[in-house]
Amino acid sequence: MRRAKISIIGAGNVGATTAHWCAAAELGDIVLVDIPQTEDMPKGKALDLMQASPVMGFDSNIVGTTSYEDTAGSDVVVITAGIPRKPGMSRDDLLATNAKIMASVCEQIKKSSPDCIVIVVSNPLDAMVQRALQVTGFEPCRVLGQAGVLDTARYRTFLAMELGVSVEDVSALLMGGHGDTMVPIPSCTSVGGIPVLQLIDPARLEEIVDRTRKGGAEIVSLLKTGSAYYAPAAATTQMVEAVVRDKKRLIPCAAYCEEEYGVGGFYVGVPVILGSNGVEKIVELTLTVEEKAAFQKSVDAVKELVETMAKLG
Numbered sequence: 001m002r003r004a005k006i007s008i009i010g011a012g013n014v015g016a017t018t019a020h021w022c023a024a025a026e027l028g029d030i031v032l033v034d035i036p037q038t039e040d041m042p043k044g045k046a047l048d049l050m051q052a053s054p055v056m057g058f059d060s061n062i063v064g065t066t067s068y069e070d071t072a073g074s075d076v077v078v079i080t081a082g083i084p085r086k087p088g089m090s091r092d093d094l095l096a097t098n099a100k101i102m103a104s105v106c107e108q109i110k111k112s113s114p115d116c117i118v119i120v121v122s123n124p125l126d127a128m129v130q131r132a133l134q135v136t137g138f139e140p141c142r143v144l145g146q147a148g149v150l151d152t153a154r155y156r157t158f159l160a161m162e163l164g165v166s167v168e169d170v171s172a173l174l175m176g177g178h179g180d181t182m183v184p185i186p187s188c189t190s191v192g193g194i195p196v197l198q199l200i201d202p203a204r205l206e207e208i209v210d211r212t213r214k215g216g217a218e219i220v221s222l223l224k225t226g227s228a229y230y231a232p233a234a235a236t237t238q239m240v241e242a243v244v245r246d247k248k249r250l251i252p253c254a255a256y257c258e259e260e261y262g263v264g265g266f267y268v269g270v271p272v273i274l275g276s277n278g279v280e281k282i283v284e285l286t287l288t289v290e291e292k293a294a295f296q297k298s299v300d301a302v303k304e305l306v307e308t309m310a311k312l313g
């Protein structure tokens with residue numbers, strides 16, 4: 001069987017860690033790309049990872065490069081290129097710098113891998129994936145963003161910690177943008193099949209949701225030099241796996257919603273079925289009045305950011 005070709009643009013913390021986990025899971029051959037100013041750094045990381053393969057027992061060819069020629073014909077391109085935030089910054093503060101980086105990366109991708117599925121990770125996520133769609137001109141189902149798997153993983157972790165149970169038994173869903181307005185869906189949250197509100201009282205659940213909303217900032221304040229990367233890379237790897245193995249995972253992703261949820265042509269976190277064609281279906285839930293209002297607030301925040309990005313040019 002032919003191995004999938006996975007290119008990861010940005011060989012920093014999230015990019016290199018995603019390469020690590022994609023290789024360990026034998027999802028395909030990997031090309032790790034960074035800018036020429038980083039000189040041999042992507043080559044060094046790729047070679048180091050390759051040398052882990054005999055010990056860890058994975059077969060994956062990993063190449064580091066600063067040239068898009070090496071990425072030609074990729075099946076999946078993951079974009080982690082861009083600056084991360086530091087303490088005191090919001091994700092939105094990264095907009096101007098990362099929008100330029102996203103545009104330059106996507107100009108290259110559309111030429112070198114015109115048939116690929118693009119998974120955007122760079123922040124501010126919902127605006128960056130919109131920029132990737134604009135610049136590549138790909139069908140919207142082939143351009144999506146990673147946020148919901150990470151946010152939901154944080155929520156599941158905190159719920160498992162609260163109840164002293166295995167994370168494997170916690171199932172949950174968060175929707176909306178990747179920011180402070182993300183929307184928990186309690187009716188889709190259960191522990192061992194038991195609705196969460198039978199196990200945790202509403203006030204305490206709200207505190208856990210609040211910690212989840214601020215989950216990225218909590219890590220930034222601890223690391224001080226940048227933002228989270230182990231959990232973001234794990235979440236991204238799950239999305240890559242869904243595509244290259246055509247898993248049809250039903251997971252939350254930043255997907256382009258037109259009529260869906262009445263969004264009107266923006267990216268926002270919604271449950272989707274993810275397979276080899278990218279977003280194969282956006283799953284529309286019936287939301288409560290409160291959930292609908294919170295989702296709309298989140299969509300409005302995304303639209304405002306996209307409008308700001310358009311003004312920046």
Ligand SMILES: NC(=O)c1ccc[n+]([C@@H]2O[C@H](COP(=O)([O-])OP(=O)(O)OC[C@H]3O[C@@H](n4cnc5c(N)ncnc54)[C@H](O)[C@@H]3O)[C@@H](O)[C@H]2O)c1
Pocket residue numbers: 009010011012013014015033034035038080081082083084085094098101104105120121122123124125146147150178226227228229232
């Ligand atoms: N969506 C999410 O859930 C999520 C989670 C974590 C981080 N992020 C975002 O991902 C991005 C990367 O985070 P990180 O921690 O890996 O940062 P990092 O600084 O460790 O790595 C970023 C890398 O991008 C490279 N880069 C910059 N411009 C480039 C270009 N034009 N082409 C190729 N590479 C380029 C840099 O040289 C650097 O190596 C940030 O914007 C961060 O906010 C998003």
Ligand SMILES: O=C(O)C[C@H](O)C(=O)O
Pocket residue numbers: 084085091123150178215216217219220227228232
């Ligand atoms: O918080 C950040 O800036 C990085 C990422 O979006 C995260 O949620 O960890």
